[in-house]
Amino acid sequence: MSTSYAAVISRAAAWGVLAANTNLAVGRMEARFQDRVDSATYLGEAMAVLDVDTPTTAAYLEIGSRSQRLADHVGTVVSESDALQVVAQGLGDTTQSQHGRMKDLNATHHVPMANRRFIERR
Secondary structure, eight states: OOOOOOHHHHHHHHHHHHHHHHHHHHHHHHHHHHHHHHHHHHHHHHHHHOOOOOOHHHHHHHHHHHHHHHHHHHHHHHHHHHHHHHHHHHHHHEEEEEEEEHHEEEHHHOOOOHHHHHOOOO
């Protein structure tokens, strides 16, 4: 199964658009998580100064530290998601080409049969 030059260029352009959209999404997600970090850290520090109970203050500081870890790893998660999408696309292409090959073989009536020893009753 041969792929035309136009199809290759079209697919490359689609991956370029996907990459650009992914970069924008990563930037937005990092900004949201960083806003949460800043807000939780500010509230936690303010509660410490205002002498709010320790569990509440600790909870806000914990939210801040966990949000920071999330913000640090957003790019990795999205990158792994994109890698998974590439693998799935490759699997889809392989499956499609195998179906095309079998369709061609069926059209020519030259379908290799299974060895008789595998289909005999025991």
